[in-house]
Amino acid sequence: MDSQKLSQFEDLKKRAQNCTKCPLSETRSNVVFGEGNPDTPLVLVGEGPGENEDATGRPFVGRGGALLDQALKENGMSRKHVYICNILKCRACVTEFGKRRNRQPTPEETAACLPWLEQQLELIKPLVILCLGGVAANILIHRDFRISQERGKFFESNIARYAIAALHPAYILRQEGEAFERARATLVEDIGAARRKVIEAKKETPVQPTLF
Numbered sequence: 001m002d003s004q005k006l007s008q009f010e011d012l013k014k015r016a017q018n019c020t021k022c023p024l025s026e027t028r029s030n031v032v033f034g035e036g037n038p039d040t041p042l043v044l045v046g047e048g049p050g051e052n053e054d055a056t057g058r059p060f061v062g063r064g065g066a067l068l069d070q071a072l073k074e075n076g077m078s079r080k081h082v083y084i085c086n087i088l089k090c091r092a093c094v095t096e097f098g099k100r101r102n103r104q105p106t107p108e109e110t111a112a113c114l115p116w117l118e119q120q121l122e123l124i125k126p127l128v129i130l131c132l133g134g135v136a137a138n139i140l141i142h143r144d145f146r147i148s149q150e151r152g153k154f155f156e157s158n159i160a161r162y163a164i165a166a167l168h169p170a171y172i173l174r175q176e177g178e179a180f181e182r183a184r185a186t187l188v189e190d191i192g193a194a195r196r197k198v199i200e201a202k203k204e205t206p207v208q209p210t211l212f
């Protein structure tokens, strides 16, 4: 990414951090724009911030983040090698009995927020997008995406050369015993497949980012 694009990316981030395009702006603590290397060929996209992410302004923190970091590490990568963000930039939550809990975003909230992600991807121009969870895959790969049947498969995409989906770390954490180990192994495997696809895709065209 050249300096002009980097400055556009920073400008985009500043504008997103002040966004009031949907009602989630009223309950958020922080906008979670994304983090990592905007000059990467591999972007990971989740559904939206949860409690820890809202509190810190960072995507995938807490136990889910640690699981994701470990899966990246087992593939020889860290957050410095990828860019991590979400479809939604603010936490969708409801207050019940004085406590906030996560809820599904409404279609209107998702539609209001998607242009931020589209602009991020337009500047990053990734070769491969890895959707974390079925919700991101439904939006970015195809509407009827079935995570149980289609995770780990590559799709041609108009937002990157290829898109693939993996299980969401939060889903993996809800599994126990062998089911947890199996689900965790698929995340490591799918990140590895995405990394190898980047290497393949780079051979298809000569001018690409140089991190891999």
Ligand code: SF4
Pocket: 016, 019, 020, 021, 022, 023, 024, 025, 031, 088, 089, 090, 109, 112, 113, 116
């Ligand atoms: S969720 Fe997206 S559209 Fe809604 S206020 Fe936050 S940044 Fe803006």
